[in-house]
Structure formats: C-alpha cells, structure tokens
Amino acid sequence: MTSGTTINAYGVMQAGGPFKPYQVEVGDLGATEVELEVLYCGICHSDLSMIEDEWGVSKFPIVAGHEVIGRVLAVGEQAGHFKPGTVVGLGWNSGYCETCHYCRRGDQNLCAEARFTTLTGGGFADKVRADMGSLVVIPEGVDLVSAGPLLCGGITVFNPLIQFDIQPTAKVGVIGIGGLGHLALMFLNAWGCEVTAFTSSEHKRTEALSLGAHKTLNSRDPEEIKSASMSFDFIISTVNVNLDWDLYIQALKPKGRLHFVGAVVDPIQFTLFPMIFGQRDISASPVGSPAAIETMLDFVAHHQIRPQVEIYPMSQIEEAFKHLKSGNPKYRIVLSRE
Template structure:
C-alpha cells in the first residue's frame, strides 16, 4: 500500500531546545513497516530526559513521543495483516532485530539492537512508522484517549508482575505515587495483592487509597519504614531519586525483592548484609515485550483500568512539557491531534 513519505512533526533541534515545526522526508515504506496516523500520544518523563540528553544517547533534530495510539493508513507488503483503519499502539521501541537470542525467546524488550521510537520517528507528529513486530492492537473497551501511557508507564510496572511471578497472596509495596506509581497501585489491586503505598505527601496518601492501596507509609519517616520490617514480598520503586535503600531492604520478608523501574541516574548504595541474612535480592527491568503488552491490554480491558490523564492539544506541546517539568501533572499527560 502506498504512503505519503512526508511527516509533519514537533522537533527539538538541540538539547533542551524549544519545540519547532519540522518536516521529515522518508523513503519508501519498508516491507515490514506500518504507517499510522497519530491520534494521541502520551508525554513521558523519558521524553524529557531524552530531549535534554540526560542519558547521553540523544540525537538531533529529535521527534520524541513513544506512547502512540494511531490508526493504520499504510502497510508494507509483509505487514498486510494490519488492515487500514485498525487502531494500534506503539511504545518505547519501534523495531527489533528478531534474530538475537532474546528476540527468539520472545524477550524483545531485551534486544540490544532494539530501535528507540524517539530516535527514529516519534509520536509528536501527524504520522509515525514502525516495524510490524513492535505494534499491538488496542482491544475493544479501552479508552483511546488515555491508552497511550499504558504503552510505556503501564507496561513498565506491569512487566515485573509477569516476569517475577507476583502472586495474588503477596504483600507488595509501591514507592512513589506518580505517573508510574498510580498505575502500579491499580494493577496490583486488580491482581489481588495486599498493596501498600510509600509516599511523602499527605494529600497523596488519600489519593493512593483511592487508587487501590490498602495502606500507606511515609517514605520520609525512617521510624515508619522500620515499623514495616519484614513485611513485604516485593517492593517496586518508581521514583528517580535516591532513598535510604537499606531501610527498604529491611522491610522485605526473607527472599523478598526490591525492584527498580524508576530511572535513577546516579549510583545507588545499599548494604549487603541485609540481603545475605534474608536471601533478599535487588533487580530492575525496562518496558515489556509486545506479547506482554498484549497481555497487559487484555488485563486492563477486563478490569476497566485507565490511567489518570490530562489532555493538551498537540499544538500546545510546549505548555504540556512545562506542566510536566513542574511536577504537578496528575498523573500522565496526553497530546491529542483532535484540536
């Protein structure tokens, strides 16, 4: 199927620069590629990190955006199972090598040759292109306006539930009630777990309980954290700042696990003896594979879970990022092309 090979986008031309209207000229649509009209695109803190080159991996001009909900408009000859008009999602990766050991095991999210959507053709645009293996069909019953954040924030906190076999009988704690944390609370509650939220905000305590937490603890009160000694099977950290990790290790049961999904740039410190004595462990994970994303979307549709979002027209992308940087968003931001 033919395609218009010009994409109109909002790009940044240098680290930390403003968004500018920008046109991208593309070649012919690849055999396994799919082209989408962007309907909605979430705004993630990872977009900000890449735009400002916090991780030292950015390239400019950059069209960010990796929580894309779009409508199929064109397909390569091998991707014809994606029919025009289908609503699909695109997350952090827009393609995989498909030949490495991780890909062959179905762990596409661990592919070292995975192509970042942000570094190819991100969702802050009227169209995106991606390899067919990176796309997921959005099931009936999911609200399209708020679905984008599921494709990064949602899968980031859902993936550990699958990878580490979290059981409905487990006691699980979530550190940080923000873009990732609020989804973790909803997922874990629906999963059947007893859920505790670690937060430093009195206001967020009430919100955490409304989102699915059964209890809250003050993350800035060492005595309160110590009171939960040996309480949790699994603690998931969604924050991007360093905390007193030894306190959280001691809050784990024997064989408990402290898991990181929040991207902390600086090295973290912890003592080994609490881990040795209790056979506790520390782990981390990225987003999930397309197959796990499909499982998550089915779970979300079944339990009627929706991220809490604030909507901006895509033309107000600069204002949306100012709001993101203020730390006052509740809890995810979505750009809409329906002006």
C-alpha cells in the same frame, strides 16, 4: 509498497531547545513497516530526558513521543495482517532485530539492536512509522484517550508482575505515587495483592488509597518504615531519587525482592548482610515485550483500568512540557490530535 510521504511533526533542534514545527520527508514504506495516523500520544519523563539529551544518546533534530495510539494508514507488503483503520499502539521500541536469542525467545525488549521510537521518529507528529513487530492492536474495551501511557509507564510496572510471578496473595509496597506509581497501585489492587503505598506527600496518601492502596507509609520517615520490618514480599520503586534503601530491604520478608523501575541516575548504596541473611533480591527492568504489552492491555480491558491523564492539544506541546517539568501532572499527560 507505499511511496514516500511528508510527516508534519514537532521537533527539537538542539538539546534543551523549544519545540518547533518540523517536516520530515520519508521514503517508500519498507516491507515490514506500518504507517500510522497519530490520534493520541502520551508524554513521558523519558521524552524530556531525550530532548534534553540527559542520557547522551539523542540525535538532533529529534521528534520524540513513544506512547502512540494510532490508526493504520498503510502497510508494507509483508505487514498485510494490519488492516487500514485498525487502531494500534506503539511504545518505547519501534523495531527489533528479530534474530537474536532474546527476540527468538520472546524477550524483544532485551534485544541489543532494539530501535528507540524517539530516535527513529516519534509520535509528536501527524504520522509515524514503525516495524510491524513493535505494534500491538488495542483491544475493545480500552479507553483510547488514556491508553498511550500504558505503552511505556503501564508496561514498565506491569512487566515485573509477570517476570517474577507475583502472587495475588503477595504483600506489595509501591514507592512513589506519580506517573508510574499510580498505575502500579491500580494494577496490583486488581491483581489481588495487599498494597501499601510509600509516599512523602500527605495529600498523596489519601489519593493513594483512592487509587488502590490498602495502606500508606511515609517514605521519608525511618521509624514508620521500620514499623513495617519484614512485611513485604515485593517492593517496587518508581522514583528517580535515592532513598535509604537499607530501610526498604529490611522491610522485605526473607526471599523478598526490591525492584527498580524508576531511573535513579546516581549509584545506589545498600548493606549486603541483610541481603545475604534474608536471601533477598534487588533487581530492575525496562519495558516489556510486545506479548507482555498485549497481556497487559487485556488485563486493563477486563478490569477497566484507566491511567489518570491530563489532555492537551498537540499544538500546545510546549505548554504540556512546562506542566510536566512543574512536577504537578495528575498523573500523566496526553497530547491529542483529534
């Protein structure tokens, strides 16, 4: 068992407050815990939501950061299969109950007792601790600098491909070309699908084509969307704003699915009859299980997929979050300790 240690972090003391250097004293390493040296940590919009307590679950002081690429420093007595020096990833969850029905069948991401990394001590720090069951080894061939966003944004858009058995012959639409959407385009193109990007930004239409889209449609132009009526097997929405969802439902083929991974806070509205007569589905999902993350990382390594990231030193975390708030990152931000 490893004795306690001091974690040097960047914490937020109150909702919406600035980042400040913050030391956390932690006790002995638990039997199933692993301590990591943080190498890189992505910044996700969910981190912003947590430090501003938009969801009402944050506890202050808070050390956020849940897209961690780290090197194993020490392991608990039951976590010896993680060897010191191994590079691993830690995402949204830092641990699971491991005993509920969902954990036992491999759906740990649905565990009601799952622990949020941002609430147990996240990756905006020099070290982080997590339960061994939440960690995944980063396979050879995955770029470590840009890998952090895969552990949240990446798995969020990859998980539905597995859950709904999306076929490589499917025609798929992606709403929103940002942190999530740009990854969805790359994944779906490599998956073999015919990919259409929905975006309201003219300059992003060109970028979408370079990222893997075969076609683009204006997400704010009703007539343009109507022109694609009954075209798609699957549409994935990565945006956090309400749109005219009836238009997108009507763009689905019979038995098609509109799937949400972007967090729209306000209630969504849609007309039921097109759902009934077309036997269409509406669904949503969070991040994936550790096994799903491992599958995604193997897929990424095989297809040499890299999130598009902007790099900031960890010491410039305040500037990095200002850039995030500006809405202009292309497309994810990563903090580096190297």
